[in-house]
Amino acid sequence: MYAGVAISESDDLRPLLERADIKLTGSQHLRDYIPKIESLEYQTLTQELCGQAVFLMFDGTRRLGEALNTVARFCNAEFEIIMRLVQFITLEARPDNLALSATLNLVIRELGLPFEAISGWGRDSVKVNGTALSRLSVIFPNSTDLLCICHTLNNTGERVGFPEKRDFMTAWLILVLNNNTAKKMWKSLTQHAMVGYFTIRWWSRQEVENEISENWHHVPNFLHQLEDEDVGDATTRRMLEIYAANPLLLEVSFAAGYDGTARLLRTTYEMEGDRLEILLVFRRVEAVRAFGRSLGDPDNRGVLPNADAVIRRSMVSTVGTSLEKEFPGHGVFSGKITKIDKEDPEELIYHITYEDGDTETMQIAEVLPLLSVVEDQLRNYAIEQLRGAYEYLEKRLTGECDSSYDCRQVYLVFELAQLFDPSFVAEANVDAKWVRRLSSITPLSRAENGKLVTRLEGELREIGLRSDKRSG
DSSP states (O other): OTTOOOGGGHHHHHHHHHHTTOOOOOHHHHHHHHHHHHHHHHHHHHHHHTTOOEEEEEEOOOSSSEEEEEEEEEEOTTOOEEEEEEEEEEESSOOOHHHHHHHHHHHHHHTTOOGGGEEEEEEOOOHHHHHHHHHHHHHOTTOEEEEOHHHHHHHHHHTOOOHHHHHHHHHHHHHTTTOHHHHHHHHHHHSSOOOOOOTTOHHHHHHHHHHHHHTGGGHHHHHHHHHHTTOSTHHHHHHHHHHHHOHHHHHHHHHHHHHHHHHHHHHHHHHOOSSSTHHHHHHHHHHHHHHHHHTTOTTTOOOOHHHHHHHHHHOOOOTTOEEEEEETTTEEEEEEEEEEEOSSTTSOEEEEEETTSOEEEEOHHHHGGGBOOTTOHHHHHHHHHHHHHHHHHHHHHHTOSOGGGOOHHHHHHHHHHGGGOHHHHHHTTOOHHHHHGGGGSHHHHHHHHHTHHHHHHHHHHHHHHHHHHHHO
16 A cells, blocks of 8 residues: 555565565455554544644646545644645546535544634635635634645746747647657757656746757757758748747747746745745745836846847947946946947957947957847847736735735735744844734634734743843
8 A cells, every 4th residue: 555556466466575575465355454544544643633723735636527635734742844645535527616615624524623723724726716715714714825826926937928939839849848859859969858848837848948048059950950850740840930930039039038937937946845935935926026026117127138148149239339338336337339440350349439428449249248238129029028927926916816816815924924934033123013913814813812922922022132131
């Protein structure tokens, strides 16, 4: 059972195991043990959960049928975070909100947990889950509803635009990740295998896109090799058509996708875990939001180093072209190319005049990094394709969306959870107002008959007094 081997297979394995002095009975006899083992496991589980504040997380497969699992999370007397699978069932069809709430309620009753023991629910933001939780919150008034932040970030990433890149990637994923010849060609060009891909999560597709972006200089040759060796047929032709239509636009799309999702991708990875990631969520997501806001800042317009480099490389530096250069200790000055010496066609000399009247000469390698791309049409297009995703995230976090997807309460929980991080308390100059805000979290406001937050406020004052004595 532990190895996941079907009981019926034990009859075939028995001779092999007994050669290693492992005594084994027949499959029919082993089947008689299953109900007894299950009963003992359930008894152990209920003993573990007795007296605990239990946080229940549930998720399903969202396919034709439904495999629904529920996990209980709690902290034991040794301050260890414990997670236990309390339910795994398969259903013929996806449950509606009534069936889902009834199923979860039944699990809690079977575990013998009192209604006040349920401190919260963890779920993704599928609408049926939200409606089911609205029902359960009436039965379990001590609980709070926490939407999965990783699911929200995943939905954010899926809303990054660039339709030309999407069409190209559809063909790429069909061919390159499923055709051994294509895989070998790519590996021979890049000296490493293409990263794996699976369809469930946005970030897996983004990782493939990032690898293509990092090896973009190989893409034209790769596509032509596929065509020359008749690999992919219509799929290869489709990729070549998209590439040939506007190679610069496609390259900028991949580069901007790389830049525009880097922090989002990193945060998605950092939040995937089952320990104390909740202490980090607020600061990590605030950094993602800050990047998203910068895309709409007319003075900044986001930091897109790879996309900017591609655009600059494509720009023709002529007389009148604008650029910007930072002079340490003096700030950033705008300038223009006022003259180009063409005596040596292979090494043009550019004369630059700045807004304060100063001048200097440069070669093309020095000019390119300074060319201003803020008003470039391609860059503005890239910004708009990225902004939609971050605007979606803002609406989710500020409640400008359907109530089932509203993340205001969960985001408040993430913000206040920082109070349980000693490093944050030491750095943030936490006062009593911070602690009193914990009353907005239902299980904390009701804990110890409503006295927990008051006690925490008193502990904060004691910490402050001890700190004052030490500094005095």
